[in-house]
Structure formats: C-alpha cells, structure tokens
Amino acid sequence: MIELKLTVNGREERVSIEPAETLLDVLRNRLHLTGTKDGCREGECGACTVLLDGKPIDACIYAAQAANGRRIETIEGLSGEQLGSVQRRIVEASGVQCGYCTPGIVMTLTALLREHPRPDRQLVRAALSGNLCRCTGYTQIVDAALAAAGDEARVES
Ligand code: FES
Ligand code: FES
Known part of the structure; x- marks a missing residue:
C-alpha cells in the first residue's frame, strides 16, 4: 500500500492506496465522492472530469500516486447550500x-x-x-x- 496526501475540496485527506489505483478509484471508492462519474474509464467521455490544481483532467486515466500533495476539486466542492x-x-x-x-x-x-x-x-x-x-x-x-x-x-x- 502507498500513503497518499491530497487536498480534496479544501480538506486534507490521507489515504492508503494500491499502486495501480486511479484518481477516480480513490475519489469514488476510498473517499466516497461519487459525484464524479465512472463512464468509459478510457479518457474518452469526460464523465470523470475533476480539477487538479485548477485544471480539468480525466480522473479515470490519472494515476492516483501522481496526485500526491496536490489540490483536487470535485463536483461536491462546488455545491454549498445552493447550486452554483x-x-x-x-x-x-x-x-x-x-x-x-x-x-x-x-x-x-x-x-x-x-x-x-x-x-x-x-x-x-x-x-x-x-x-x-x-x-x-x-x-x-x-x-x-x-x-x-x-x-x-x-x-x-
Ligand atoms: S470515465 Fe470516461 S473519460 Fe474518464
Ligand atoms: S449523457 Fe445524459 S445528460 Fe449528458
């Protein structure tokens, strides 16, 4: 297992992951942020788009390890009391x-x-x-x- 430290929607998160996990796996399965959708898992459909240090990426083809120490924003981070x-x-x-x-x-x-x-x-x-x-x-x-x-x-x- 690998220890990962991420800032997700402004919150510091520490997770233990398997080396092959993608950022999408970590967000949905370990942090239970299921607003980010799992579509093609091939970087084709954009359903899994999140922001990494402010830039959109396909989380399904992004190795979670590469996100260590970085800032992630998901759809949950945009939803306060009312829709943006x-x-x-x-x-x-x-x-x-x-x-x-x-x-x-x-x-x-x-x-x-x-x-x-x-x-x-x-x-x-x-x-x-x-x-x-x-x-x-x-x-x-x-x-x-x-x-x-x-x-x-x-x-x-
Ligand atoms: S799930 Fe389709 S691009 Fe990621
Ligand atoms: S894929 Fe159904 S609303 Fe876009």
Whole structure:
C-alpha cells in the first residue's frame, strides 16, 4: 500500500492506496465522492472530469500516486447550500437529461470561466470537446455556460 496526501475540496485527506489505483478509484471508492462519474474509464467521455490544481483532467486515466500533495476539486466542492451559477444555468436551460455527463461538464465549465470569464460560443464548445453527452443537445449546455458567464459579470460590476 502507498500513503497518499491530497487536498480534496479544501480538506486534507490521507489515504492508503494500491499502486495501480486511479484518481477516480480513490475519489469514488476510498473517499466516497461519487459525484464524479465512472463512464468509459478510457479518457474518452469526460464523465470523470475533476480539477487538479485548477485544471480539468480525466480522473479515470490519472494515476492516483501522481496526485500526491496536490489540490483536487470535485463536483461536491462546488455545491454549498445552493447550486452554483453554472449548475443553476444548466438546469434552467434544460441541459440535463440522464445527468451522467453533468458533473464532468460542470467541472470543465468552472475551470473555463475562471480562466476566461467572458468566453464566446466557440471557446465554450472547444472547452467541452472532451465531455461527451449522449442525451442533451450541446446547444443548451453552451447556452448555460454563456448565461453563467453573464451572471458572474453582473456580480463583479
Ligand atoms: S470515465 Fe474518464 S473519460 Fe470516461
Ligand atoms: S445528460 Fe445524459 S449523457 Fe449528458
């Protein structure tokens, strides 16, 4: 077993893991943060997207050992007493159907809006290129991202 120290959603966590475990395994099976979804396990669908030191990664193909000492954000970290702007706008735009892709999409969009507070449609689409959704049209999700960007801009002004 290997000892791992991670900061997950602002909380320091220590876990013992097997060498072959992925970050997704650790989050879901050891820390019980099941909001991060387990889809293809091949780095193709984006359902497992989390932020590692602020950048979106596919947790299913990321060796947990490589995350030692680093900062992880998952969908649970964005949910306080109320939904964040990205989550709320996705719901309002009917950008959720089965919802399996949604946590990954929310994490990708959160990272995008932090780096580019005023993205255009093309930038949002490019950011979402690694997040597959099988049941909602991407149009609603992109609309939601642009609306969330507008919310943030209004808060700042
Ligand atoms: S489950 Fe990780 S990319 Fe599909
Ligand atoms: S809402 Fe079902 S996969 Fe996206």
